[in-house]
Amino acid sequence: MSSAFDYAPAPESRAVVDLAPAYGLFIDGEFTEGTGGDLRKTVSPATEEVLAEYTQGTADDVDRAVKAARTAFGKWSALPGAERAKYLFRIARIIQERSRELAVLETLDNGKPIRESRDADLPLVAAHFFYYAGWADKLGHAGFGPDPRPLGVAGQVIPWNFPLLMLAWKVAPALACGNTVVLKPAETTPLSALFFADICRQAGLPKGVVNIVTGDGSTGAALVAHPGIDKVAFTGSTEVGKAIARTVAGTDKKLTLELGGKAANIVFDDAPLDQAVEGIVNGIFFNQGHVCCAGSRLLVQESVQDELLDALKRRMATLRVGDPLDKNTDIGAINSAEQLARITELADAGEAEGAERWSPACELPGSGYWFAPTLFTGVTQAHRIAREEVFGPVLSVLTFRTPEEAVAKANNTPYGLSAGIWTEKGSRMLWMASKLRAGVIWSNTFNKFDPASPFGGYKESGFGREGGRHGLEAYLDV
Amino acid sequence: MSDRLSVLKTYKLYVGGKFPRSESGRVYEVTDAKGNWLANAPLSSRKDARDAVVAARKAFGGWSGATAYNRGQILYRTAEMLEGRRDQFAAEVADAEGLSKAKAAAQVDAAIDRWVWYAGWSDKVAQIAGSANPVAGPYFNLSAPEPTGVVAVLAPQESSFLGLVSVIAPAIVTGNTAVVVASEQAPLPALSLAEVLATSDLPGGVVNLLSGRTAELAAPLAAHQDVNAVDLTGAGAELAVELETAAADNLKRVLRPRAVDWTADPGTERLLAFLETKTVWHPMGV
Numbered sequence: 001m002s003s004a005f006d007y008a009p010a011p012e013s014r015a016v017v018d019l020a021p022a023y024g025l026f027i028d029g030e031f032t033e034g035t036g037g038d039l040r041k042t043v044s045p046a047t048e049e050v051l052a053e054y055t056q057g058t059a060d061d062v063d064r065a066v067k068a069a070r071t072a073f074g075k076w077s078a079l080p081g082a083e084r085a086k087y088l089f090r091i092a093r094i095i096q097e098r099s100r101e102l103a104v105l106e107t108l109d110n111g112k113p114i115r116e117s118r119d120a121d122l123p124l125v126a127a128h129f130f131y132y133a134g135w136a137d138k139l140g141h142a143g144f145g146p147d148p149r150p151l152g153v154a155g156q157v158i159p160w161n162f163p164l165l166m167l168a169w170k171v172a173p174a175l176a177c178g179n180t181v182v183l184k185p186a187e188t189t190p191l192s193a194l195f196f197a198d199i200c201r202q203a204g205l206p207k208g209v210v211n212i213v214t215g216d217g218s219t220g221a222a223l224v225a226h227p228g229i230d231k232v233a234f235t236g237s238t239e240v241g242k243a244i245a246r247t248v249a250g251t252d253k254k255l256t257l258e259l260g261g262k263a264a265n266i267v268f269d270d271a272p273l274d275q276a277v278e279g280i281v282n283g284i285f286f287n288q289g290h291v292c293c294a295g296s297r298l299l300v301q302e303s304v305q306d307e308l309l310d311a312l313k314r315r316m317a318t319l320r321v322g323d324p325l326d327k328n329t330d331i332g333a334i335n336s337a338e339q340l341a342r343i344t345e346l347a348d349a350g351e352a353e354g355a356e357r358w359s360p361a362c363e364l365p366g367s368g369y370w371f372a373p374t375l376f377t378g379v380t381q382a383h384r385i386a387r388e389e390v391f392g393p394v395l396s397v398l399t400f401r402t403p404e405e406a407v408a409k410a411n412n413t414p415y416g417l418s419a420g421i422w423t424e425k426g427s428r429m430l431w432m433a434s435k436l437r438a439g440v441i442w443s444n445t446f447n448k449f450d451p452a453s454p455f456g457g458y459k460e461s462g463f464g465r466e467g468g469r470h471g472l473e474a475y476l477d478v
Numbered sequence: 479m480s481d482r483l484s485v486l487k488t489y490k491l492y493v494g495g496k497f498p499r500s501e502s503g504r505v506y507e508v509t510d511a512k513g514n515w516l517a518n519a520p521l522s523s524r525k526d527a528r529d530a531v532v533a534a535r536k537a538f539g540g541w542s543g544a545t546a547y548n549r550g551q552i553l554y555r556t557a558e559m560l561e562g563r564r565d566q567f568a569a570e571v572a573d574a575e576g577l578s579k580a581k582a583a584a585q586v587d588a589a590i591d592r593w594v595w596y597a598g599w600s601d602k603v604a605q606i607a608g609s610a611n612p613v614a615g616p617y618f619n620l621s622a623p624e625p626t627g628v629v630a631v632l633a634p635q636e637s638s639f640l641g642l643v644s645v646i647a648p649a650i651v652t653g654n655t656a657v658v659v660a661s662e663q664a665p666l667p668a669l670s671l672a673e674v675l676a677t678s679d680l681p682g683g684v685v686n687l688l689s690g691r692t693a694e695l696a697a698p699l700a701a702h703q704d705v706n707a708v709d710l711t712g713a714g715a716e717l718a719v720e721l722e723t724a725a726a727d728n729l730k731r732v733l734r735p736r737a738v739d740w741t742a743d744p745g746t747e748r749l750l751a752f753l754e755t756k757t758v759w760h761p762m763g764v
Contacts, residue, residue, distance in 0.1 A: 127614065143606060238729070245726035250719030257729065414728070433758045443760040450613035454621050458754050459706070460729045465755050468611055468621065478747075 007320065010327040012114045016101045022053040023190070025061055025214060026197035028068035029207025035060040040216070042190055045111035046324050046333040046368040054190045057215035059222040062182065065211040066228040069153040069180040072208030077150050077178035081137030088133030088176060090203040095126040098199065102192060106164055107324045109191040111333030111369070112287050114325050120286075124449055125168040128467075131451035132172035135472060139177065142469055148476040150178035151254055152230030157220040157244075158193075159236045160186035160335050161290040161391075166235050167193055169466045171210060172451075177475035179231065182211045184223050188336045190214040221247075229253060233474060235292075238389075238415070238460050256464025256474040258292065258456055260389040261417030264410035265295030265446060266432065268403075269304045271422035275444065277311045280395070283420060283446040285319060285331055285373050289393040290339070292461070293418035295446055297379075297386060298397045299406050305399055309377065316373050317360040331393060334369040343371050343392030350376045350385035355396070381412055389415070403428060407435040416458030420446045439465070489519050489665075491526060491689065492672030494533030495682015501525050506690070508666055511576025519665045522690035524698040527657065530686035531702050534628045534655040537683030542625045542653035550600030553651055556678040557593040563674060564590070567639060567667060574638040574664035588741060589640040596647035596749075603652055603749055611757070618760045623753040625653035626731055627706030630699035632692055634711050634738070638664035641740045642671065645711055648748035650684055657686045657699060659712065665689035693717055700724040707731035707752050711738070 022039060024031040034055035041050045055061075076084070095102065102125075103117040110117070140146050154174045158166035163185060174181050185193035193212050200210050213219060217240070224232045224244050234244050235258040248255045265283050267276045283295025300308050324332035334340040351357050355376040364370040371392055379386050379396040386396050400406040410419055418440040421432045433441045439457045442448060449455065454470040456462060464474045489508075490497040504521035520526075541549070560567070564586055572582035608622040629649045634641035638661045649656045660668030672687045688695055692712055700708050700721040708725050710718045710733060718735050725732050733751045 242726050242729060245729060246723050249722035249726060249732075250715075259729070429760070433756075439754060439756055441756060441758040443758060445617070445759055445761050448613075448615070448617065448759050450611070450615070450619070452611045453613050453619050453759070454609075454611070454755050454757050456755065458626075458756075462729060463731055469609055470621065470755050 007328045009323070011323060012104055012107075012325045012327060014104055014108060014325065017105045017108065019052050019191070023055060023194045023214070025055050025057055025065070026194065026210070026212040027061070027065045028211065029201070031197070034058060040187070042109060042188065044108050044368070045335050046365070048367050051108055052191065054194065054214045057184070057213040057219040061213055062219065062222045062226055065182040065213045066153055066155075066226050068208040069182050069211055070228055072206060073152055073180045076180055076206060076209050079178075081139060084176060084178065085133045085136035087203055087205055088129050088136060088172060091199055091205070092126050092129035092133060094199050094202050095122070095129060099126065102164060102195060104325070105195060106192050107332070109189045110160065110163060111324050111335050113329040113332045114327055115329065116287060121162055121165050124451070125164050128165070128168040128451040129172045132176040135173075136176040139472065139476070142472050144473065144476050144478040148478055151475060151477050152179060153228060154179045154181045154231040154233060154475065155223040155226060155229040156181055156183045156233045157223060157236065158183065158185055160189040161287060161292070163189040164192040164196065167196055169235070170233050173466070173471045174233075174475045175209065177472060179475050180209045182213060182223060182229070184213050184215065184220045187216045224248065231475065234258070241462055254474070257462030258464070258466060259460065259462040260415055261292045261294065261457065261461050262297060262387065262389055262413045262415045263293055263295045263418040263420065263438065264297045264299050265420035266299045266406050266410060266422065267301060267304065267308060268423040268425075268428065269301045270424045272424065272444075273304065273308055273311055276308065276422040277315050279420060279422065279444070279446040280312060281315055281319070284395045285393050286447050288331055288334055288371070290335060290391055291447065293440060293447065295418075295420050296390060296395060298395055299400050299409055300397060302399045302401050309397065313358065313360070313375070316375065319360065319362070319373050321362050321370065321372060322365055331373060334371050334392065337369055339391065340369040340371060343390055343394060346385055346388060346390045347374055347394055350379070350383060350394075350396070353383045355379045355383055355385060381409060387413065403432060407432065411437045414460040417461035418442065487517065489517050489669040489689070491520050491522060492669070492676065492685070492687040493526070493530045494536070494686065495676065497672070500690070501529070508664070510573040516573055517666060519669065519689040522688040522695055524694070526688055527695045527698045528702070530657040530688055531628060531699070531704055533683040533686050534657050535704055537655045537681055538627060540681055541650070541655055541684045544653070546601035546604070549651060549653065550597050552679050553597035553600065553647065554594060556674060556680065557590050557597060559674045559678050560590045560593060563670075567670065570667045570670060571639045574667055575636070585637075585640045589643045592640070592744070593643050593647050596651045599749055600651050603746075603753075606746070607750060607753060607755070616762045618762055619757065621755050621757040623652070624756050626752045626754050627654060628704060629654045629656045629707045629709060629752050630696070630702070630705050631656050631658045631709040632696055632712030633658055633660050633668065634740070635661045635663065635692070637740045639667040639671075641738070642668050644740050644744060645709055645748065646685060648744070649709065649752055652749060652753055654707075654752050655684045657705070658688065659692055659695045659699070660687060660689045661712065662690070662692045696721055697724065700730070701727060703728050705730060707733070709733040709751070710735045
């Protein structure tokens, strides 16, 4: 699509981020070398430039971190809630102060557009700490008994799609409830968690309350299998979630899982189509589609299919793909070569199975990992792109005639994390919302998040909730 | 009184609102606490367990879609029916658990009272488990609990009636449907409970009762892809590990076994264990 005016580049400066050449593990309040001596590289997915080296945590390192967390647990859990709250308020404030630095860092390490890390990730991170800070001295009023107790040491494993936000979702409620944590950030995005360690230092958080052990999947496996932890919290793929559930079986460890999704975004013929188009684009192209609750299946009522798809394609043609640090960028880099390969393989399978593929004309950068926003029409429920989580900017379009058919198709998945409904008719919206087997329903909106709003899945999208009063339960002995 | 020969009851399973024998044609001998023969109970097979899951799934839509008020009315009706059969259950519990008449009657009374207690929760649980969420934006945002689906329940082995109703009632009052494996040694109170459920307006398939070997029935239930949750109360420690591992295959919600005093106030734990939280967002504006 030609436009009268082109955007000039508007890159955010990366000078605000001061990266060290290499990082150790944050255990017992200080950075230490790993016992294995192995370092890994973390790269910018937009350029493949090595940003820094970080430590491959071993089982021994995990053990040290768990012991530090156990030692710290006694005093931390015995602190009056109001005192724990003040530490969390401090952390929230420091995150706000350093939000520009952290947004740029997140964009560098993850590849997401600075517009999103600046306007979505970082505000939500600070808000999450503020929200749970306020719970720390009110737990007796949360509906879990007059004096609910913490669990102990929480082992937390988080994904690469929202590195710092997922850390906040895990750490804030855990600490508010009086637990101590050992957190393993994702292999491709360790940096913001390591910067968070510095925020803990600035906040004067007692040593051992938060421990950060970086590494690959084997580090995470060692953490969830460690006999010294009382709680496992994991966000990531359903496959790994199932393996963790097997590991935890027969122990006393409490488990919460936030796993994959294949959300239906359902558009009725009476929907405000322009708003629906914005919601569809936000639903699947936000964060390059690296979102577990992404609206990756568009279910459109047959009578408005042509009109909606025309408008959607027009809108997709205006999406700007490229430098994540550019403030005008809509779609950044795919997080890793491995993820790019998976998206490519599934998209190719979509074509091979007979769906029709469309992408707007867009020039992709020469280096880094990129995937153009992609739309598949003529998709059936049997196609892999309708069943499997792509975790990329790929939208599968299916159609329906009646609300009952929409519900049947939407629920025809082992996942159950989220769903979208677009209709002007209130009674139909509420009927649909009650029939959809998913933990979060967005009606006439999509991909909205808030620390006060519980988030989590039905069925194979996992169990437990993060956010809101409900999110406390995961970290209390109830 | 003349020496009238009594009419013995043929104990059968309760699946989909009907009283079938085990498809396997097998039975096993049930004795009282002293070893005297009481009855032959159906020795359910894996196929019976799968049939029960099908029945429970079929019943889920209607039961979960019924109003909370209606579910509460039906559960209260069940308590009424139990009250009318109080003496029968007291005798069965006395035999099953080797209790005195008075102690067995106390168990039955507590069970009936517990059923009433849970019946009252039907239209209240959403108010303690749900919330209106003050999000930072112009959105109406509400969280409400929903039943998780089909729950496989391994009833406690020791408490054949009070324990049994204490695990069934909280699972179904919120709209779940259940496949219940009765106490292996003492299944008769459970099989008689089925007769009460069948005459309480409870839709067929909401509760399905199986007797037999707990380990044999629990394995296919824990591995079943159309079961959403398992209550492992009646499983021993070793079996529970196997079952929880199998349950991970489709991420069933698992309630682990632990020591329970069935006479104590149960709290809300079992009600909340088989609920999902659904959060609905909608923009506000003119």
